[in-house]
Amino acid sequence: MNYFKSAIAYTAFFISFFSVAQSYVGHSIDNYSGIHGVIDNPSNIVDSRFKTDVNLASASTFIGSDYYAIDFGNIFNEDIDIEDNSKISPSDSNNFFSNAEVVGPSFMFNLNDTNSVGIVTRLRGFANINNINGSLFESLNEEFENAEDFSFDSSNLVSTYHVWAEIGFAYGRVLYNKEDHFLKGGITLKLLQGAGISYFNSPGFSGNYDASAQTITTNGSINYGNIDDINNDEDFNFDNLQTGFGADLGVTYEWRKGNDTDNKGFNKYVLKLGLAITDIGSITYKNIKQYSFDLNNQTESTIGYNDTEAFLDENYTSVETTKKLKINLPTALRLSADYHVDKSIYVSVLGAFSMVKNNTEYANKINNAVTLSPRIETKWFSFYSPVSFRQYDDFAWGAGLRLGPLTVGSGSILSNVLSKESKTTDIYLGLKVPIYQSKKTK
Template sequence: MKKSLLLILTLLCTSAVWAQFQIGQSISNYSGTNSLYFNASNVVDSRFKFYFNVTQSSLHMSNDYITWNGEFHPFAAVLYPTGIPIFQKIWKVQESNLDSAGYPVAKDAWLTENVNGNSKNALIQAEQRYLNFMFNLGPKSSLGFGARLRVVGQITDVSEPLARMTRYGFNDSAAPFLNGELNLNQLYTGNSININMFAFNEFAGTYGHVIIDDKETFVKAGITGKYFVPLYGMYIRNESIDVAVHGEDSFEFQNADIEYGYVGDRFYTDDASSKNPFELGRGFGVDLGVTYEYRPNYKSYRYKMNGKEKSDPSKNKYLFRVQAALNDLGSVNFKNDRYVRSYKLKSGAHVYIDEAFTDTLLVLEDKYAKEYGSLAVIDSIIDRTAGFQSRSKEFKMKLPSSFNVSVDYNIYKGFYANFVWIQSLRGKQVNGLRGFSLLAVTPRFESRWFDVSIPLQLTQNYRKLRVGMYLRTGPFWIGSDNFPALFTKDNINGADIYIGLSVPLHRKKEKDKDKDGVSNKYDKCRKVPGVWEFKGCPDTDGDGVEDKNDHCVNDSGKVVFNGCPDRDDDSVIDSLDKCPDIPGLPALAGCPDTDGDGIIDEKDSCPEQAGPIETNGCPDRDKDGILDHMDECPDVFGLAELNGCPDRDGDGISDNLDKCPDVPGIVRFSGCPDTDGDGVPDHVDLCPMEIGTVENNGCPKVVEKIDILEIPEEEQEILKVAFDNLEFAIGSAEISSGSFASLDQLVELMNKRPEYRIYIAGHTDNTGNAKKNEQLSLDRANAVRDYLAAKGINPTRIKTEGFGASRPVDTNDSPEGRQKNRRVEFRVIK
């Protein structure tokens, strides 16, 4: 029994097993799928477009109880017998330490105890990664897949007395106990021990996505889903047990508080055809990771390629990177009616083990082990002696959940400094695995084909200082989290190594032979710089027409003209345009014809007015033989001597200057007549048929002085219309209704011009009684005044007079003359 226990403990302390954290590799930007086990977000925005991990094997062991000081390295016990020259050279064994079969033989004296009163711990871990690969779904998403075999053995929280009894047996006269360290029949209380053995296959899928890519700020996240197929599981959990030793081959356990579970040995000895690899149970797990990168020099990695703004995928862009991850969240559930068992002993159980117990165990082993399995026989003995409080055909093993934080700082180019904190999240009494916590600082140099780093770690829950090393050259790497222990033979209480091979396809900035921003993959003209629009073929003048189709390669033009320019946009290319800077007509070789008369502006004497070719493009709208630009009245047929203006009344004054164009007049009065020749023109002469004075408005006798205002022609027209349309009933002062419209226009003028006063003078012919005629003329003037006042015009603005037949404007000897003399005149006065 002693030798068996000693062998187990020795293996725990000295065997080569798989690595645990692999710090140097995990933090590298070139570790591919291996970095996903550290942080799932590493799958995206990696330096690889595809990464295939051909294989990785890792070995790890550590303990805080036994130290190896031997004549050969403990790895030699496993690797030297392989016969592989490199292993035999690195871990050499002297011939004196080999047995007859050529196997290294260790000596018990090489194992030194660490006796300090603390509980003891030991860990072995083995891992084989296979079929691991990852690839990009796009610039912001990636997938990874992997499988690995994980084998772990842990013995934790073993009380020192129990550890020493296991190491040296129960002989109180043995050398380590000569000073009374072991007293027969003494009850050693409060002993504890926890053992977990676990082997399983893990199949994982990882998805990562870039969440933020905004200038200096970059954030990505990843998640890994895991499916577990258990291969073996065993646990023993004991919080407190009392031990008494009665002799070298007899001892007892008292007040035992023990739970244990296992996969029965018959699962591995029964006919394989009756089993399937998934019948022991299954499990699920998850890893979560997030990464933040600060990229102050992001612009130096940006470039334009194939019409898009891109970031160089081959480069690490951060000044510093912060990562956080939760790993190995989950468990494996063992469940099988035939092969899986778990038990809890009755509280305060008592077990006495001596030669009789051992003999009984051997008898039952011979009788029932083949049918029920050796472990079932042990269960039966324990049940008989101590009794079970509960039993089951299933149990659960937890994964070694942990939380990690990593800070990576880029010192210069490929040189980095890294800090890692890994905190175990499992307690002491967990059924399953419990990892150690650690702190690590790692200087590192990395490049596409070469990596070297030296992790400085405070491990085993911050109690042990260790130095590691990681080296990668091309697709091959080797590393250790306890590097010195690989090559020394002294003071070894732990060692590890990991080694692997990969096929990496690195992400690269697209090749662009002619430096035109179009990658060789898409460039149809690789030897000549071009543009993305034409897949790398040139457009020298940048007009959107490929040179091979451009008829004017060096002059920027339009697609519709095969790349030839048309500066004035007149649809005539410059090479054919006689007026290239002025929009023109195709029919006139691109020269303009502003007035559209068929004569180009350059030769058109009147370029903005259409005219016939006979007059060099100048018009004569009124056809009077005088060109419009010299015709003062271009729209009315006129006389040459009057510059093209008409003279309807033939008085030698053109109509446009004649205030009385239909009555012959004199120049002095702007073409208006002065019938009585008194120097007062008829249109302001109150007595046009009698010679008068200017002071008396052309009348011979003294009358009230009236100042007549000169008003605009359009306003004068309103007075004229009112005069022409004013009618009264025969012999009466009643205004006819047909006159109202023109009088209303006069009202509008008076309202518009509040400064105007109106003078209304009534006149008759000489027919009838003179006195009555005078009264009738006044009544009619007053009737007009009253109408205007009724429409809102202040009467003070209206002056009226009646003159009867005393002021004729024509002869009373004819009906026509008398008609003209019967009138009511309007004047605007001051």
């Protein structure tokens, strides 16, 4: 495997594997989002607008980079070349990222007026490559053709690709309900099944390229590792699962006017505030095969270079070890505020912030984002148009709708169509069986 091109390869893997489709942008705040609202904040499972919500299948994917800014207007051209349809912005620390998930058969239902439970099944994949020198990546990607002199410092280069399945057991309870104030909390305990991990990092990795001599001088080291039953030419698989545990925690406060505590069919709040921490936990892999390359004080020719793996093997000394390794989940802090403007009109602000630092080894992370999303919401129909300000100076504008059991949308489709320099794109699709709470006549 080409170590430095692997972020692009795994991104392509996720898109092809989850061929239907941050997740469900604009939809998860909907009071009729059901299971998808529970994924963002487990307290949403209780006092919902459903008697029961059954998710049949849904999928979401998110992909981006601060290295490539792509013109998605040509995405359906069979002859598309990512290099020809993108603006390249090399920096001292570029980043590539993608995540994808399939939510399988899942359900939630009310035990009584104050307690609700549910089960959520998901298949998830994350790919992150953080802090890679853009000039180095560009030269490796182009096999040093027409490369000019450059120096690089990728001391904090880390990359992690992880695929796992999970089954979550969710519980929510009304904690306080008096006059104009309402508070509920929830927790999802998750059993994790890891399908595979691949990673590389580069302690102290730095150097420079001499274009006239076509040589690269390096210092530091590179560590590359993967699960031992996955060779370099195979996709992740589920033949030898590794077990882990995780959890989501959340609370929701509502300020209500004229609180009708007996009527579960109406949204009673003027303002709703949510706080959650998601993806607490890890999976431990017992047999990780790691290759450590010593790059200190060496100058090597790049003439004839066409593969990073072969270049490392031919020019540098490596040590192979087998180790036990804990891979942390992409822990995130999620904040939300939803204002009921009038009748079926709502405006929300959502913030999703990674609790994993960019240079953390053996972990994935989400992209930080703040999203403003106006919506029209009724029992059978909702329409959203989220506007997001995403990490790495990216702006995204999307649209989505829920029509009874069907949900489809994207947090970036409008900006992808209008802009020739999009840094991120996402899409989601879902099908469910909603059974609503009955409404009393007011």
